[in-house]
Amino acid sequence: MALQGVIDRLKKTSLEEIGVSFSLADILRDMKIEGNSIYIKLFSPSDKYHDFLKKKAEQVLREIGAENVDIEFTNEPPKATAPQTPPPQAQQNPFENKRRIPKVKKVIAVASGKGGVGKSTVAVNLAAALKRMGYDVGYLDADMYGPSGPTMLGAKDKQVLAREDGKLIPPVAHGIKMMSIGLLLPSEDTPVIWRGPVLFKALSQFLFDIDWAEDQLDFLIIDLPPGTGDVQITLGQTAEIDGAVIVTTPQDVALIDVKKGIQMFNEVMIPVIGIVENMSYFVCPDSGKRYEIFGKSRTEEVAKQYNTEILGKVPIEPKVAEFGDLGIPVVLAKEDSESSKAFMSIAERIIKKLTV
Numbered sequence: 615m616a617l618q619g620v621i622d623r624l625k626k627t628s629l630e631e632i633g634v635s636f637s638l639a640d641i642l643r644d645m646k647i648e649g650n651s652i653y654i655k656l657f658s659p660s661d662k663y664h665d666f667l668k669k670k671a672e673q674v675l676r677e678i679g680a681e682n683v684d685i686e687f688t689n690e691p692p693k694a695t696a697p698q699t700p701p702p703q704a705q706q707n708p709f710e711n712k713r714r715i716p717k718v719k720k721v722i723a724v725a726s727g728k729g730g731v732g733k734s735t736v737a738v739n740l741a742a743a744l745k746r747m748g749y750d751v752g753y754l755d756a757d758m759y760g761p762s763g764p765t766m767l768g769a770k771d772k773q774v775l776a777r778e779d780g781k782l783i784p785p786v787a788h789g790i791k792m793m794s795i796g797l798l799l800p801s802e803d804t805p806v807i808w809r810g811p812v813l814f815k816a817l818s819q820f821l822f823d824i825d826w827a828e829d830q831l832d833f834l835i836i837d838l839p840p841g842t843g844d845v846q847i848t849l850g851q852t853a854e855i856d857g858a859v860i861v862t863t864p865q866d867v868a869l870i871d872v873k874k875g876i877q878m879f880n881e882v883m884i885p886v887i888g889i890v891e892n893m894s895y896f897v898c899p900d901s902g903k904r905y906e907i908f909g910k911s912r913t914e915e916v917a918k919q920y921n922t923e924i925l926g927k928v929p930i931e932p933k934v935a936e937f938g939d940l941g942i943p944v945v946l947a948k949e950d951s952e953s954s955k956a957f958m959s960i961a962e963r964i965i966k967k968l969t970v
């Protein structure tokens with residue numbers, strides 16, 4: 615079997631079925647051919663797709679004459695597959711430069727397809743829930759266009775110090791180490807207009823130049839801007855993220871954007887941990903009756919369709935907003951509230967999913 619023939623075939627094998635736009639060749643990490651026996655190593659950060667990839671690769675390799683096919687997986691980012699000629703910019707493997715965020719054990723991105731669904735509220739309360747469980751936690755507000763982390767953590771007046779080597783020292787709010795572009799801007803009302811390279815530089819300083827811990831943080835929660843824009847893609851291509859949590863409300867319009875969000879995370883090879891349905895229902899304090907204000911939820915359907923799950927449903931509770939405005943996550947301010955219990959159970963679920 616000829617090497618070039620195999621590479622060409624892998625290049626032609628798209629992986630559209632699992633929602634990504636690249637081919638088998640793009641995730642090829644190693645290959646050995648001896649006669650009609652072939653060994654390949656494929657990059658796949660999560661074992662969720664191993665069976666699919668194995669079947670697919672076996673099928674196409676047998677079609678071009680392979681008799682013995684041995685397939686292995688690695689979660690290390692792949693290198694370019696055609697070393698003879700440097701590939702043009704657009705075809706360069708975007709995952710070559712992925713790095714881990716220093717001094718952090720697990721990195722979780724909190725995202726939403728659409729603004730205003732409560733993404734920052736969920737991110738801050740997840741950080742607080744993990745803190746309440748005794749973990750060492752950091753919160754990074756990467757919402758470069760509308761940072762609300764400092765308000766929600768009551769940290770608007772906190773100072774960010776820089777060490778001599780340029781590393782930023784995160785201030786601490788409610789025991790959570792935190793950083794936000796909001797702390798570095800001259801005033802809360804300053805509009806932020808990022809141009810490509812400046813955004814990239816600021817984000818990469820945020821990701822890699824913060825001295826999160828003397829030893830290691832257990833969890834870093836990254837609060838992303840809403841949508842599927844530059845920040846999300848840059849983050850996905852430069853940092854190793856252990857999983858993404860997608861926040862939505864039960865309305866159909868929000869769910870359409872959830873699909874886009876899941877597809878984007880698939881593209882940048884970040885495993886989706888699951889979906890949090892926020893503002894899911896309202897419990898009338900007088901009657902205890904439960905109302906689904908946005909109508910019957912279809913989140914379950916979307917989760918199934920994309921092979922993921924609902925991590926939990928958070929009710930609409932005025933206390934969530936009130937304490938958010940006061941700068942205290944409801945998980946710390948009102949431990950016995952329904953929303954607080956929901957956040958604690960979501961955090962537990964995430965831990966389970968990340969540590970199996």
Ligand SMILES: Nc1ncnc2c1ncn2[C@@H]1O[C@H](COP(=O)(O)OP(=O)(O)OP(=O)(O)O)[C@@H](O)[C@H]1O
Nearest residue numbers: 729730731732733734735893929930931934935938
């Ligand atoms: N479960 C809830 N119950 C009541 N109010 C909530 C709940 N979740 C969020 N809110 C309130 O809704 C508003 C929007 O929430 P938040 O700022 O977290 O949304 P977001 O998705 O991060 O918005 P964006 O990214 O567009 O800035 C806030 O005032 C927040 O306090």
